[in-house]
Amino acid sequence: MTDQHNIPEAISLDNLFVGYPVSMKAGKTVYDSITACAGRSEMVGVIGRNGIGKSTLLRTIAGLQPPLKGSVFLNGTDSRSVSLKAMARLISFVSTETVYAWQIKVNELVAMGRFPYTGWLGKLNETDREIIGEAVAKTGIEALLSKNLHELSDGERQKVMIARALAQDTPFVILDEPTAFLDLPARYEIFRLLSELSRHHQKTIVFSTHDLSMAMDVADKLWLMTDTGIYQGAPEDLLISKVFRKLFLNSPAEFDEKTATFRFKRNLEKAISVAGEKKFRMLTRRALERVGFQITDDHSGWVVKIADNNGTPVWHVNMNGQLLAFDTIYALTLYVKSLT
C-alpha cells in the first residue's frame, strides 16, 4: 500500500440527505443516507429511475442547493465551507435546462465560462482566450462559433454547453443527463468526449443518464440509486452482486446479468430448443423468446435446427416426421406461433 490512502477522495458523500428546503428549518428529503465517493479523474455514472433524485443529488454536489443533512466533501473540504465564488472555480455544471436567450452566439456562450475569472467588464485576457480556444477544440465546435444558439441541433447545443463548462476550467464537471434528447451517434460522441476529458485531462466527471448500457461502457464507477439504497462500484462489480435488478421494481423489464441489459419480463410457457449453426443461434433464440417460447437444452421436444446453405442460414423444424424449412426468422416465428 502506498500513501495514496492519505489523499482524500475527489468527491466524497457522507450520509448525505438531498432535497428541497420547504421552510427555514424543514426540508423535503428526496433521497437520504447517501454515502458514496469518486476518485480523481474518474468518470462516475449516476443511474436510477425517473424521479428518484438523480438531479437533486447532482445539484447538491454542484452546490446549487444545500445538503439537508450530511456533507459533500470536495478534495476533502466540506462544500459548505466553500464560497460561491470559489465553488465556481471548482465545479462546473451542465444541465438539460434549455437556454433561452435572444441573439446569444455560441462564442459568447462559451466565453461566459470565464465568468469566475474575469473582471467587472468581463474582458478576456490571453489566458482566457487560450482556455476558451482549448475548450472549443476539445469539443470540436469550431464551425458553430458564429452561429446563434437557437440555430443548433440538440446535440450541437449540448456540446456547446459542455464547451462552456470546460472554459470554466474546473477539476470537477457535473452533468445532468447530458445525452437526453440526443440521437444515438450524438450520444456516443458526448460520452466519448467525456471519457476523453476524464482520461486525458484529469477531470472528475459525474453524470446522470438513462442509457445504462452506454454508462456501463464508459463509466469507471456507477452510483446506482435504487429504492432500497445507493450502490456503488465498477459496473462489473455491480453485475456480480446482482443489484441492477433493484433498479426498476414492479416494471415490465428484468435485468439479464449475462447480457448486462434490461429486457422484457416474459411469461414463457412452451419449450423449444435450438441447434445447429452457432452464429445464428443467438438471434434465433431472441426471436423465439419474443414469440413466447422458453429455450431449453432438451432436444426431446420441439427442435429448431439451423443449417448453413452456402452462407445463408436455413431453419428446419421437424414436426411429426415432416421436415419443414424456413429461409427467414420471420417465417419461422410465424409458423411456431401457430403451434399450440
Next chain:
Amino acid sequence: MVAPGRSADLFNYKRSLGLLFLMAVLLLLFVLLDLVTGTVKIPMKNLWGVFTGTDTGNPAWHTILFEFRIPKTITAILAGSALSVSGLQMQTIFRNPLAGPDVLGVSAGAGLGVALVVFGMGGFFMSESLTYLGSWVQIVAAWIGAGMVLVLVMAVSVRVRDIMTILILGILFGSAASALVSILQFFSPQSQVKAFVIWTMGNLGSLTGVQLRVLAISLGIGFLLTLSLLKVMNALLLGESYSKSMGVNIKVTRILVFLSTSLLSGSVTAFCGPLAFIGIAVPHLARLLFNTASHYILVPASVLLGSLIMLLADILSQLPPSGMLLPINAVTAMLGIPVVVWVIVYNRRFASIN
C-alpha cells in the same frame, strides 16, 4: 488555436461601437428637432444664437427655450432611457421577452403610490409639489409601489413558469392597483382627480426644475446600479442554475436588479405618468439592431434608442397644427405596440420558458 480564441471575444465591438456612434449622432439631430418644434417655432438657424444669448431678435424665444423646451427635452431623454433600461432588466431577470414596466403592472404600482400621495395627502401635496420634500415624497411612493408589484410578480413567477400566465397576472396586479386608485378618486375632490387624470396621460413638459433635479438624481443612482450589474445580467441569460454555478449570488442580484428597476421605472412614472410600451419595445429593437444578447452593448443601445424614440414621440405629439398636444402616452403606445406584436408573432420560440 488563435482563431477560435479570438472570435470568442464577447462582442463584435467595432460594428457595435460604430452603430452606437451613429445613434448618438441621430440623437443630437433629434434633440435639435425637438428644441425647435412646438406651437412657437424657433427657426433652426436662430437656435444657436438664442441658446448662447447672442440672438435677441425675439426675447420670447429665449424664455421658451430655457423654461420649456430644454427641460422637456432632458426629461424625454431621461424618461426614454430609464424606461428602456428597466424593461431590458426585467426581460432578463424574468427571462421573459414580454416583460416591461407597464406590462407587468409595475407602472400601475408606481401609479398607485403616486395616487396615494396625490389623494391621501392632497392639500399637503398641492402646496408642497414645488419643493424638494414634495417631490421626494412623490417619487419614493412610486418606487415603493413599483417595487411591491415586482416582488409580487417574482413570487408568482417562481411557481408559475409560463410566460403568458405571468403576464396575465401582471395585468391583474395592474388592474388591482388601478381599482384601488379609482376608489381613492371616488373619495377625492374634483381638482385632485383632474390633476391625477392628467398625470395618467403622461407628460414630459410639466416637470418643475426641482422635480427634474430629483428625477435626474434618482435615475443616476438607478443607472449606476445597472452598470454594476452588467456582467451578472449576462450570466443570468443562461438561467439561474448556470449563473449560480458560475458564482452569481442569485438573491443579491435579484434584489439589486429590482432596486434599480424600481428606481428607473418608478421615478419616471412618478413625474411623467405611465408612458406605455417604451420599456418593452426598445430592448427588442436594440437586440434586433445590434444582434447581440450582451448587456454591455444592449444597455447603452437601449439608452440611446429609448431617448431617440421618446424624442420622436414628443415631436410627433406636437404635429397637430392647431397647437394641440397629443397625449404622449398615446404616441408611445402607437410606436411601441407594433414592435410588441412583431415579437409575439415572429418569435414564437420565445413563447415558453420551459
